[in-house]
Amino acid sequence: MTTGPGRPRLTSPRRPGSSASEQILDAAAELFTTVGFTATSTRKIADAVGIRQASLYHHFGTKEEILEVLLERTVSPALAAAESLTAAELPVAVALHALSWYDASQLASSRWNLGALYLLPELSSPSLAPFVAQRQTLRGYYSDLAVRALHEEVSGADTDTPDPILVDLPFRIVESAIATRADDGNDIDAEPAEYGLTLADAGLRALGIDPTPVAEPSRRAVEALDDATSLAPFRPSGSGDTGTQ
């Protein structure tokens, strides 16, 4: 690791990540999610990486740029899953359940509680608006699926325009994984896949939909997603066999 161009560091690396940029992102992810964006100085990030404060600026133009990269990486996989599951020819309740399961598992299994970045009050800064918009797009996928699932379930027994608070709940219940991690410590003791299943089931029940019949098709859909993204922290304990679909 002493190889490579450039003046050597004074300290040997103390952060995971093959490049300096990745090490900076890892340190910033920890600090931003635990003490906040403004409360994290560039000096503290540099100290956590083991470089000098000014050296950060060889890799990122501003402190905010670091946050932008972290936000981008956090919202992208969930948004891709939402698009893929919405396009797939799945029963709507299965798509919603699978999206919740996948998203909640990701939130629970990431090294740092990156979902907390979306709760930072500093996100009202205009330059971060694109990422806030992406998160709202994801929220829209959830509520669209919820609206359609309700229509399918009760076939018009409810009003034609369902309560916006109600159809927001699957998204909010998935999001609760962020607050739980923030409250109970970064390392959650539950299995991410199991945790995600509990939240996905609850999201459907909150809408008044029985999750029992969707569990198995949803499991297959999530496994297909994981195979596609090959990020796959998702290894359910179940007997599910990939590729049967």
Added chain:
Amino acid sequence: MTTGPGRPRLTSPRRPGSSASEQILDAAAELFTTVGFTATSTRKIADAVGIRQASLYHHFGTKEEILEVLLERTVSPALAAAESLTAAELPVAVALHALSWYDASQLASSRWNLGALYLLPELSSPSLAPFVAQRQTLRGYYSDLAVRALHEEVSGADTDTPDPILVDLPFRIVESAIATRADDGNDIDAEPAEYGLTLADAGLRALGIDPTPVAEPSRRAVEALDDATSLAPFRPSGSGDTGTQ
């Protein structure tokens, strides 16, 4: 308003609140909840009040002390409601539903989104630990009620120690009002009482409990709470008649 001791301000008051302290708390509540604690300078608070930065320190010893008062005021009513409802001789599901309804209504109806103070990453500061602990106590009331409600409902059909993720959900669903307000703007268009009812119902359904039979006794319990605290932003549209209990 030009009366009273002390040197006059350069600017006439621009904030609600009969005393300077209340005006400072109102301005700080807006800024802390929208841009965050560290990102809010004492100068910005003072500007929002219409006084000089140094004048804040006549009323509060430190910036953190302002946050402490806001946190105290936010958690106290919910905690009092939880204690009162737990002590009351109510069916457990009714107590849980009423607590959720009351708490969610408060979160939705406060002038600023004060619940967001509990999501500030800066709360990991040791001096704020007492308030974090109080919030966790409130969370404990919710989950205790949820555990007991599940036992009563299915009478041992489930395991003896229910899933901690599951019994945390009524609390998390109520808390979702904070994120919704942060996402959709401070002024919510729904009636607080109606909003709270939707979340209280969903909390029970998430546990697998039908909220229909508890709605009416819960309404009476919430009205009794409001009469007791006489803070009462709670005016349900229903035909419920206070005092019949």
Added chain:
DNA sequence: ATTATCTATAGATCTATAGATAATGC
């Protein structure tokens, strides 16, 4: 020559304190 680090620092904050000032209250 290029790259990644380093040292040094400018300029802009930000929190909190010291002490002056202008009102009311006794």
Added chain:
DNA sequence: ATTATCTATAGATCTATAGATAATGC
């Protein structure tokens, strides 16, 4: 005399830039 404000400022940050230095790569 007491109170609530004001002006002024010390001391500690904090972000970002300028330019030197020490490696590799050609």
